[in-house]
Amino acid sequence: MHADTTQSRKAAAVAAFAGLDREPGVPKPDPILVVDKVVRRFGGLTAVDVDHVEVQRGSITALIGPNGAGKTTFFNQLTGFDSADEGSWTFNGKQLKGMPAHRVARAGMVRTFQLTKALSKLTVMENMRLGAQNQLGENFFRALIPGSWRRQEDEITERAEELLERFKLAAKRDDFAGSLSGGQRKLLEMARALMVGPELVMLDEPMAGVNPALTQSLLGHVKDLREEGMTVLFVEHDMDMVRDISDWVIVMAQGAVIAEGPPDTIMSDPRVVDAYLGAHHDAPMSAEEFEEQLQEAEAELESEIEEKA
């Protein structure tokens, strides 16, 4: 990828958000995904209650929020791994509600999954091939045409090999996925999702368990997806990553979208600070805020010591 293309993709993403209201549900200039009134209840608990949200095509959008905010449940609904009780959503203008996961993937929207125990016992290559099969579903008619199944198999292997090369996992091709490091697992999760050539890639905590030495390389891979014209929506607790790579941030709390905005200002939005503090979760503090907190805590400690003395 040439530097000027890289610049223009990033610049286009930034320009698309310039001047937008920082309100939940704000319309985007060219949304690839539009969600309306999606609700998911578990018994008496309303895990997701999203009134309206849009994801801008060609951008990297972060979905953040305290533990239990409903981010994973929302991801599962949009990608057909769980059903919504109410609401609808369109991807490229096409209604997706009720569509099973493999058809959602075929339509161009995929989500990554953290490597499960069962997948850890398969090789890297088997994981890649399975990724394609699961996502594509079975095509019985094609399977009946002599030779076409074989051809499809060869195409899958070829694509898997290209992706493993790109993600620097080619040497690990025949190793068990469970033997990979945290960062390599994340690369495999991303590579698997790309097996179906998606337009929108939804990453589930791409930084979880990654050694700091690999952070930059992983961030680079995520940025590359945008440079290739894909849209990225990711759930992440690592605020450094959110600041570093996202063009726009959507914040969920108690199932609803409570704030949206660019990464440099969203962390100081009082609604966001309240949501994190209310949930007793690590607040996304700036260095200055952290310093302030530290000084307050030290002052409190000193006064306690003085009182006791």
Ligand SMILES: Nc1ncnc2c1ncn2[C@@H]1O[C@H](COP(=O)(O)OP(=O)(O)OP(=O)(O)O)[C@@H](O)[C@H]1O
């Ligand atoms: N299958 C389920 N059955 C019952 N309750 C569920 C189920 N899945 C999720 N929940 C509940 O729904 C709420 C939202 O959970 P969810 O995992 O979507 O939040 P999250 O924002 O992804 O949290 P985290 O950041 O900790 O992963 C939580 O209160 C959770 O306990």
